[in-house]
Amino acid sequence: MNEVFDTIIVGAGAAGLTAGIYASRAKLSTLILNEGAVGGQMVLTEEIANYPGVPTTKGYMLANNMKMQAKSFGCKIKSNVKIAKYDLDGDIKTIELEDGRTFQGRSVILTPGGRPRSLNIEGEDQFKGKGISYCATCDGDFFTGKEVVVVGGGNSALEEAVALTNFATKVTIVHQFDQFQAFKHAVEEAEKNPKIEFVMESELRGFYGNGSLQKVSIEHLPTGNRSELTTDGTFIFIGYQPNTEDLKEVIELNNHNEIVVDADMRTSVKGVFAAGDCINKRYRQVTTAVADGTIAALSASDYLRN
Structure with missing residues (x-):
């Protein structure tokens, strides 16, 4: 008979490990x-410099420390598995893998994480963490005194562009349309900032460099003309995708496909909790994922006791 765990956690990012x-x-x-x-996402981050109490560290090192800490308390971890089916109704939850193995738990914590939307153009994978970033809060200070590009036209893109001017000497916003989709106040704040320049009706077509990012290729959409822009870094803000594709028929999601939770990380299904980048929230940082994971585990513990 298979062991019935007190809790099964799906995902081993910052929220899941916590x-x-x-x-x-x-x-x-x-x-x-x-x-x-x-x-x-931690292992994709070259350096983490804003984790409280921890000097600048490599993302993979922080992840490994969390993994070893969890295992030291008896947590079992099975990696590189593919989940085929969830059955989360009832007092005992069942998760089936594609290889046929099944695992049962009295509670489940969903932490599948998410991923920034990619441009899917030449050089993007090559320069991730080497000049390409999806988080100004995480990486902005690494570009102090340098020139950067911001891709996007929504609130996040413009707000992060303004924030980057605290570090960078010049920020160039590249947007595919002739006007922004952001709120008026965000547009006005960006437009009045002397460090920000705008390249409208344009899209990036490639990233290039030697070891680290050095320039980008930009196409002006109305004319098709291409040009190159020298830059030290590029920040991409074109949206975020929670990894919830397999949960649409299992749990309540909002219109952004984020898992709906309350303040205690409880989902729409009794005994099922969620945490991290997959839930409905504004800020996505290692620290917020850690906080979510803490609350979810404490809530699951309370659920099992009662």
């Missing part, structure tokens, strides 16, 4: 099922 630490330290039998590499 939930694993708290749940297993509370003496709950805990299993983490992870589809990719342990660490989630």
Whole structure:
């Protein structure tokens, strides 16, 4: 007979690993099922300099420390698995893998994470973490005294562009349309900032450099003309995708496909919690994921006791 865990955590990013630490330290039998590499978005971050109490560290090192800490409390981790089916109704939840294995738990914490939308153009994968970033809060200070490009025309793009002027000497916003989709106040704030320039009706076509990003190719859409812009970094803000494609028929999602939770990280299904970049929230940082994972584990523990 298969072991029935007290809690099964889906995902091993910052939220999932934190939930694993708290749940297993509370003496709950805990299993983490992870589809990719342990660490989630952390392992894609070259340096993390704003994690409280921790000097600048590599993302993969912080992820590894979290993993080892969770395992030290007895948390079991199974990586590189593919989930085929969820059955989350009832007191015992079942998760089936594509290889036929099934795991059961009295509670489930969903932390599948998310991913920034990509441009999917030449050089993007090559220069991720080497000049290309999707988080100004995380990486802005690495570009102090340098020139950067921001891609996008929504609130996030314009607000982050303004924030980047605290570090960069010049910020060039590249947007595909002739006007922005952001709120009026965000547009006005960007337009009055002397460090910000605008390249409208244009899209990036490629990233180029030697080891690190050095220039981008830009196409002016009405004419088709292409030009190159020398830059030290590019920040891409064209949206965010939660990894919830397999949960649409399982749990309540909002119109952005984010899992709907309350303040205690409870979902629409009894005994199922969610945390991290997959939930409905504004800010996505390692620290906010850690906070979410903490709350989810404590809520799951409380649920099991009662």
